[in-house]
Amino acid sequence: MGNKQSKRRDSSLSIVSDATGDTSKVPRTWRGHRRGILSSFGYRTTVEMLGDEVPPDNIFTPIQADNILSQIPISNHHPVPRTGIEDNDLRTLHTNSFYANAFLRDQNQPIWTHPYSIWWGKGSLDPGTLGTWGINVGHVEKADLQYGPGEPPKVRCVFNNPRKQSIILSAAELDSQTTLTTDTHLPFSVNINLNVQSRSREPKITFPVVQGMGFVTAGYRNAMPTVQTGGRGWVEVEKPVMLGRTAKYRVKDFDGRDWLIYVVPLLSTTYDARQLVQIDASTLLGPPAFQGTIQVARNPLGIRGEAIYDRAVGAFVCEAKLTAIVNEAKATYSFSYTKIGTSPLLMWALPHHIQSLDAELRSHVTELHLRTSTKGMATAVWAEKLTFIEPHLPVTMSFGPWSPTMGANAKIRYPPDTLAFISSTAERDLRRAMTEPIPPDSYYYAGKTLAKFATIVWVIKDVLGNDEVASTGLAKLKHEMAKYVANQQRYPLYYDNSWKGVVSNAGFNDPGADFGNTHYNDHHFHFGYFVYTSAVIGYLDLDWLTQGHNKAWTNMLVKDFAESEYNGRDYPFQRSFDWWHGHSWAKGLFESADGKDQESTSEDGFASYAVKMWGKVIGDANMEKRGNLMLAVQARSFNNYFYLLSNNPVQPPRFVPNKVTGILFENKIDYTTYFGDNPALIHGIHMVPLNPASSYLRPRAFVKEEWGAMFSDGRALRDGPDGAHGGWRGILHANLALLDPKASFAFFRDGVSGHWDDGWIDGGASRTWCLVWAAGLGELVRSGR
Numbered sequence: 001m002g003n004k005q006s007k008r009r010d011s012s013l014s015i016v017s018d019a020t021g022d023t024s025k026v027p028r029t030w031r032g033h034r035r036g037i038l039s040s041f042g043y044r045t046t047v048e049m050l051g052d053e054v055p056p057d058n059i060f061t062p063i064q065a066d067n068i069l070s071q072i073p074i075s076n077h078h079p080v081p082r083t084g085i086e087d088n089d090l091r092t093l094h095t096n097s098f099y100a101n102a103f104l105r106d107q108n109q110p111i112w113t114h115p116y117s118i119w120w121g122k123g124s125l126d127p128g129t130l131g132t133w134g135i136n137v138g139h140v141e142k143a144d145l146q147y148g149p150g151e152p153p154k155v156r157c158v159f160n161n162p163r164k165q166s167i168i169l170s171a172a173e174l175d176s177q178t179t180l181t182t183d184t185h186l187p188f189s190v191n192i193n194l195n196v197q198s199r200s201r202e203p204k205i206t207f208p209v210v211q212g213m214g215f216v217t218a219g220y221r222n223a224m225p226t227v228q229t230g231g232r233g234w235v236e237v238e239k240p241v242m243l244g245r246t247a248k249y250r251v252k253d254f255d256g257r258d259w260l261i262y263v264v265p266l267l268s269t270t271y272d273a274r275q276l277v278q279i280d281a282s283t284l285l286g287p288p289a290f291q292g293t294i295q296v297a298r299n300p301l302g303i304r305g306e307a308i309y310d311r312a313v314g315a316f317v318c319e320a321k322l323t324a325i326v327n328e329a330k331a332t333y334s335f336s337y338t339k340i341g342t343s344p345l346l347m348w349a350l351p352h353h354i355q356s357l358d359a360e361l362r363s364h365v366t367e368l369h370l371r372t373s374t375k376g377m378a379t380a381v382w383a384e385k386l387t388f389i390e391p392h393l394p395v396t397m398s399f400g401p402w403s404p405t406m407g408a409n410a411k412i413r414y415p416p417d418t419l420a421f422i423s424s425t426a427e428r429d430l431r432r433a434m435t436e437p438i439p440p441d442s443y444y445y446a447g448k449t450l451a452k453f454a455t456i457v458w459v460i461k462d463v464l465g466n467d468e469v470a471s472t473g474l475a476k477l478k479h480e481m482a483k484y485v486a487n488q489q490r491y492p493l494y495y496d497n498s499w500k501g502v503v504s505n506a507g508f509n510d511p512g513a514d515f516g517n518t519h520y521n522d523h524h525f526h527f528g529y530f531v532y533t534s535a536v537i538g539y540l541d542l543d544w545l546t547q548g549h550n551k552a553w554t555n556m557l558v559k560d561f562a563e564s565e566y567n568g569r570d571y572p573f574q575r576s577f578d579w580w581h582g583h584s585w586a587k588g589l590f591e592s593a594d595g596k597d598q599e600s601t602s603e604d605g606f607a608s609y610a611v612k613m614w615g616k617v618i619g620d621a622n623m624e625k626r627g628n629l630m631l632a633v634q635a636r637s638f639n640n641y642f643y644l645l646s647n648n649p650v651q652p653p654r655f656v657p658n659k660v661t662g663i664l665f666e667n668k669i670d671y672t673t674y675f676g677d678n679p680a681l682i683h684g685i686h687m688v689p690l691n692p693a694s695s696y697l698r699p700r701a702f703v704k705e706e707w708g709a710m711f712s713d714g715r716a717l718r719d720g721p722d723g724a725h726g727g728w729r730g731i732l733h734a735n736l737a738l739l740d741p742k743a744s745f746a747f748f749r750d751g752v753s754g755h756w757d758d759g760w761i762d763g764g765a766s767r768t769w770c771l772v773w774a775a776g777l778g779e780l781v782r783s784g785r
């Protein structure tokens with residue numbers, strides 16, 4: 001698995017293998033590599049580097065200097081190979097990125113840029129598809145939606161055909177010897193190359209792939225282009241129209257839907273538009289040795305849409321860079337695009353983008369809309385920099401119960417009888433927490449158990465004011481955490497030098513161990529609980545932060561799933577959180593036909609809350625701001641895509657009655673979990689753990705609708721196959737505090753008909769916290785805060 005060693009940055013040129021196995025010197029920096037690729041397209045003077053403009057008060061600043069801690073061994077042999085990756089081993093790689101299918105296993109599963117999907121044909125002859133070695137382009141309409149089991153108005157699943165061959169961009173030279181490689185791996189973009197076996201080191205076709213890109217763009221180098229559609233073939237191909245040196249072709253794909261094909265030759269070459277000819281029902285064949293780009297776009301608006309695309313053709317984006325500024329409770333975050341070409345840049349924005357779009361950009365919004373697979377309608381916007389405003393960051397949120405209207409210095413005052421009951425409960429919970437073992441086989445369950453322990457200690461100290469008992473509990477908690485900081489747990493962490501991150505060694509031989517932690521699944525879930533625990537310990541004992549590796553170790557976990565340095569050495573920028581989608585992806589290095597996915601929004605939000613509170617405790621103001629902004633963006637995206645009010649305009653109406661998505665993939669929505677179909681599980685996994693951020697992420701109006709539709713009239717207490725069993729019963733009733741804190745408190749105080757069962761409390765929660773949570777929210781409601 002590896003040995004302990006120092007990790008240094010190499011500033012020289014590196015020797016890497018290209019697609020044919022040859023080695024040669026290539027620039028170490030991605031910018032040098034990109035410029036080399038683009039110059040072969042003939043783009044030597046029109047690269048606009050807007051992505052380099054960073055405001056001086058940008059909150060994405062380094063957390064701590066890159067340095068692998070001495071107790072963390074380094075492994076150079078991850079079980080998942082870096083298939084087709086051209087970047088040298090100094091680059092951090094984005095394991096949870098939207099484009100990961102391009103370097104995993106067979107490399108031929110789809111990538112969703114929204115509103116388009118693309119995937120490598122790899123010569124597949126699957127029934128109903130056209131065999132190709134090129135890149136397929138898919139787009140789905142409302143009519144393409146397919147529904148799983150269930151009768152209207154409620155269905156379990158909504159999915160799309162992930163291999164709909166609307167357009168295929170290829171070349172006559174591509175055959176069974178073709179390889180796919182990727183280079184310039186960045187947080188929001190990558191280059192995908194199709195290579196043929198020849199002496200030339202340059203790929204035949206390069207696709208710059210960026211989230212929200214206006215066109216699908218293919219750059220050809222001395223190749224004979226083919227443009228195809230699947231199914232029955234082209235319904236219509238019109239004669240070309242010249243726009244200066246650019247040739248435009250209006251076509252109808254096999255579904256009869258309108259697309260535009262733009263052929264943009266290099267300035268140094270000549271191109272006769274009549275040379276792109278239809279040779280069979282499905283294929284347009286271009287001239288030999290073509291150099292230039294072909295751009296394709298779906299046009300649902302006829303002549304009006306065509307005018308928009310005509311204005312944008314010739315430009316494409318190859319990088320997006322994220323920056324953000326926070327001023328008290330207001331945040332501004334931006335994607336600055338590196339554009340190739342001189343035309344204005346057209347980008348697609350998702351519904352939550354349009355909601356928060358800077359008012360100054362409203363006039364740049366077009367009437368062009370296209371459906372995405374699971375994020376509603378995308379809107380085309382003219383912008384080389386997209387800026388969004390979040391005006392209500394949860395800056396006053398701390399460790400106790402909280403509401404969005406709560407003031408910065410507000411303090412909850414609990415009635416004496418409530419405190420007395422919480423005190424007796426806390427004593428029992430603390431004894432149990434101090435004696436029960438920390439689950440040794442799982443970072444997920446260990447993190448939940450430690451976070452529960454930390455919260456109990458916080459309650460005893462800050463709510464009950466019992467310093468002596470809290471001190472005893474804190475000492476034991478620090479003892480348990482010390483084992484993890486020293487890396488002496490059953491399955492120690494390793495620094496994975498292949499994919500750049502810290503992983504459990506449990507999965508080097510079993511990819512499913514600990515929910516796939518070794519393969520980068522769920523890192524924000526697993527490590528978020530540890531970061532929260534460290535935040536509580538540091539809050540209660542500031543000296544702990546300066547002892548040993550406590551601070552550096554916790555920062556290491558934050559850097560693994562939420563690195564804030566764009567060009568960091570040891571960890572990729574924001575591994576888990578996808579700032580374009582507005583939430584995290586849980587899936588790591590696993591090939592997936594439906595793309596990345598996430599089933600627990602609440603644990604996603606809890607990870608952001610943990611980052612916020614850790615930053616606050618250690619005095620890292622920018623980290624705290626990032627956590628606040630992440631929560632604000634999540635609150636917006638969750639309530640567009642995951643939490644479904646009856647008037648939700650994004651998800652299909654037949655699915656909305658489910659109230660939550662269940663597992664949201666890039667290509668489908670599945671009302672289920674990975675561990676069962678019981679409604680308590682499906683909804684509860686979007687609630688757990690109930691924490692101060694829950695009041696921010698889960699609006700009362702949504703909780704009211706969800707409770708009424710799923711759990712009212714005693715259904716949250718029901719036994720039987722569809723009942724709420726064990727800890728899920730407690731989760732549902734802790735969530736009820738967001739709607740009816742009095743009823744929630746009564747449940748945790750009195751149980752059911754005077755009977756209480758500790759089995760109703762989830763392993764990551766405590767009856768103590770649930771009582772404080774419900775009583776605190778009740779006091780906030782009573783006092784009008």
